[in-house]
Amino acid sequence: MNTRPRQKVLIVDDEPDIRELLEITLGRMKLETFNARNVGEAQSLLKRETFDLCLTDMQLPDGTGLELVQHIQQRHPRVQVAMITAYDSLENAISVLKAGAFDFLTKPVDLTRLRELVTSALLVPARGVGIDRRLLGDSLPMRNLRKHITKLAGSHATVYISGESGSGKELVARLIHDQSPRANQPFIAINCAAIPSELLESEFFGHRKGSFSGAIEDKPGLFQTAHGGTLLLDEVADLPLSMQVKLLRAIQEKSVRCVGGQQEVAVDVRILCATHKDLGTEVAAGRFRHDLYYRLNVIELRVPPLRERRDDIEMLASHILKRLAADTGQPAARLHPLALDALKSYRFPGNVRELENMLERAHTLCENKQIEAGDLRLAEGNCGAEGGVPDLTRIDNLEAYLENIERQLLLQALEETRWNRTAAAQRLNLSFRSMRYRLKKFGLD
Known part of the structure; x- marks a missing residue:
């Protein structure tokens, strides 16, 4: 034990x-x-x-x-x-x-x-822990990523961290901060998708008491709180155009004015931004300001999806299972060789986050502390290295198959918005009532 x-x-x-x-x-x-x-x-x-x-x-x-x-x-x-x-x-x-x-x-x-x-x-590991122990993986893409993080840490340039949901963009941002000269100053992460649009300006820049209904006292904005340190704008592509203008001005002027305030306050922050969307596509579609895009995309750092570094899956799975065992005080479950093969051939649309969720469920439900391929409950449409149209001969129950896909999409939307149900419903273009029904249906409420 x-x-x-x-x-x-x-x-x-x-x-x-x-x-x-x-x-x-x-x-x-x-x-x-x-x-x-x-x-x-x-x-x-x-x-x-x-x-x-x-x-x-x-x-x-x-x-x-x-x-x-x-x-x-x-x-x-x-x-x-x-x-x-x-x-x-x-x-x-x-x-x-x-x-x-x-x-x-x-x-x-x-x-x-x-x-x-x-x-x-x-x-969050201690700052003294090496980057190779915090960003796991020995594949070529991960070795290159760690090398770029070390180089960028010494720079003051704005970094645009691109990558799919669940690939580890926030961890990469924190590593850049922790390796930088600003390491002893605040690291503040804002999930732009999780903040209602009417509260964005107050959250970013703060407000004065009485400046609007409910403003019962002065409140600092996240720019002021991050002064001297690093500010991560996560899911920055979801900012409305009106807020993009104000953000651009704050970055250019290096100062902010709180809601209800009369004076500009100087702020010294290094800006990092991340999104699972393609900012260039968003600019072309008119949903993201082209001038803000060039301010944010000084240097782009791409975080590879898990399917591009399949050689790391065994190491990641072993690390996750050991951590789960430590959390529960029980022996770590073993991965059957066929289960490991199944993981290596899966496309992982939710990346490392999906792997963690999958193994946590399997670790809890497996028999005799051995995880079989069936315990992983892999979505059929994402099995096989190339993906594509699912093989109909492998679908025993269409309703269960579709429900599994729906549940995965709900989980992905919730994780992208840090379990803000209203923001997740907007991401999926669902009414809040419909979202609440689905969360209850799948036991996610």
Whole structure:
């Protein structure tokens, strides 16, 4: 049996109710938690235990969370830190991120957002971990990709990261940042497809209290929060034309004006952008501004799809199964040779993300810890190296076959929009009611 210990999280807060809430929530995520009421207790625990993540309040009886972040960065650099604070101000957001915090939350704590933050923080390796251990694969396309990332990291140029959904574009962007001179400054990723169009300007540039209905206090924009660091515009092709004009101006002028504000604020950010769409095609169709395209596409870096690096599938599968075993505390499932052959001949429209989801399902449902080809539930239309029209002789049940395709498309849309159901429905041109019905039908709600 796998005896690898659970990942450890240090909770630092002087309010017992908050500590209990976080402890229960993280316990349900199968994480081991330790509590501290102040900076001194936290520092003592950090000397005795090896933690993966620290969640700390901003205001503590004997100091501040910011001081604790700085202490951890100096003494325990492999520990990710996130701030939980009741003071949602521009100064706090920028200070904790610049000090090295992974992210921050505001009170009252949104548990869904908390779980997302914790999951993301625990997936990010320490900066000291080499690029070859974070971007797995020994194929020629991956060796070339790592070489280009290292070169681009030293540049200040805007990089357009192209590639299919699930291929690892955000990981590539983070690696560029972590290898760059801006590594100690914030890395902020914006999913442009997941933000309602009427909120985009406020999210990008911030707003002043009272500038519109619901603006009950000043809020910094993501450009200001990323000041000194790197800003990733993920799914940038989905920005409406009206917002593209404002984004172009911010990039050109290197300054922003918040909604309701009167003055320009200078910002120093390196822009990286990513999309699964072809920006050149979007420009030709009139859906993307040609001047913004040339601002963003200074250097293009293409992330290869998984089907172009089939030699990496065995290594990736082994890594994923070991990680799943560590998460569950159970022995890793084995891939039957025929299952591995099936994976190598599959086209993977969802790329590495699809491989992860597929193996997680198979790891859970397989018998005797051995994954057979049938446990993978591969979509027939994507089997075979060349794909094409599915072989009708291999389809036993048309309804089940079509439902499998529909479920895969729903999952892809949800993952592209980070499980924002409204944005995913728009991506698939479905009404929200129709989307909700399908999510319930396939158990994805």
